[in-house]
Amino acid sequence: MSYSPAIGTRSLREIMSEAIDQPISAPRFRRYPSETRAAMLIEAGLTCLAKGGITAFTVDNICQEAKASRGLIAHHFGSKDALLAAVYATMYDRLIAVMAPVDAAAPDIVALIEANLAPEIFNPDSLKIWLALWGEIANNAELRAVHRQRYVEFRDTVAKVIAAEAAARGRQVDAGAIAVAFIALSDGLWLEHGIDESMLSREAARASFYAMLEAHLGPIARP
């Protein structure tokens, strides 16, 4: 038995109600403000990346994860690539948010290190997402644009803290260069931890951070 699609003024729900001879009251779907739904799709995209890498970042997967229909990504983002760019921006948003306390009135080098080791950042799922995204940067102009903007923003935050610490110690250093090296180390530690958790503990990563910065700034008192 098949039902004909709704025609004219009678909704499918009305027809169905009649056919099964009882009212169907529950709405078939929920409407969200555009921003809310966009955020939901971004979240679903992140989940897909964490679960299966860039290969699993498909319209079908994402919409299923978000419990929405296939058309929604196009409606809210225009294209899948635009959603991917939004996903990447979200990752940087969160990274920078964790750094925010560090960037406060009193820059604190220990807080910088500990922020990098925070569970929101230093965890395999999060890393899998970074990894999937990094692998796409070279092949995706939209992603590259986001990267260029956000990376510089992030680097400058780190450089500021390092420069402040160096000034407080009366040391002359190239804070920008050290910031890049620090980020490189951070990325590398995330990488090892993300690929094989057992290979590199948080404690080992912490030691690397301190050793690296002490080489440039002198002894740092650990908390």
Add this chain to the structure above:
Amino acid sequence: MSYSPAIGTRSLREIMSEAIDQPISAPRFRRYPSETRAAMLIEAGLTCLAKGGITAFTVDNICQEAKASRGLIAHHFGSKDALLAAVYATMYDRLIAVMAPVDAAAPDIVALIEANLAPEIFNPDSLKIWLALWGEIANNAELRAVHRQRYVEFRDTVAKVIAAEAAARGRQVDAGAIAVAFIALSDGLWLEHGIDESMLSREAARASFYAMLEAHLGPIARP
């Protein structure tokens, strides 16, 4: 006008020869020893990864790059994933090959650092390949198996050099832990250099390596 396919004992080449009324002497394709063709497919796979990341690692792309037909990957590797695993193993082969001189009778910490900066290793194309592969490790059992084996092999080579250097200096260190940190740093530097070449020069990367190892081993004479 269309030609019927070859039937019975007459080859398509014979029929074509007759049709255009002149001999066709050039073979339609070349046969290679299995190993040779496998190597060609691996090379083509590497090229695809460098050009377009894991998304470009498709049967069509690879076979086109290798100037072969679609069926060849299945014939030589069984599946696309098996080829990917072989590609990954090849990357480690080459990395370990560059390290080989380091691992010789007289382990040399400077040679270790310089090997990591060698143009065969420290270049954006090579990094794009690593990046694409790393992003897949978590989602691909075959790849994970290769990683587990080769990474340990590689780490032990690095640890050996560090341990020897530490012994020569009479220092007590955890060479394995330092090796992991060293590899993490190395990966991170490759990453920055590969994503945006202008962000991190070879010279800056060199400085990071020396600072990192000097923190553990004391002053190192630079070449």
Add this chain to the structure above:
DNA sequence: CTCCTTGTTGAACAAGTGTACAGTAAGATC
């Protein structure tokens, strides 16, 4: 030359890809 092995081709297949779009309906506003 005539086998014979096996590397190679290319079409066929089902399943999955992103996008377009016409139509549906939720829920705020009046």
Add this chain to the structure above:
DNA sequence: GATCTTACTGTACACTTGTTCAACAAGGAG
């Protein structure tokens, strides 16, 4: 209640995906 905006659905589309497989042919062995 009626009206309207727009979030949302779901199908259709053209195309790409990896794998299978029967047939072809290169090139060495005899």
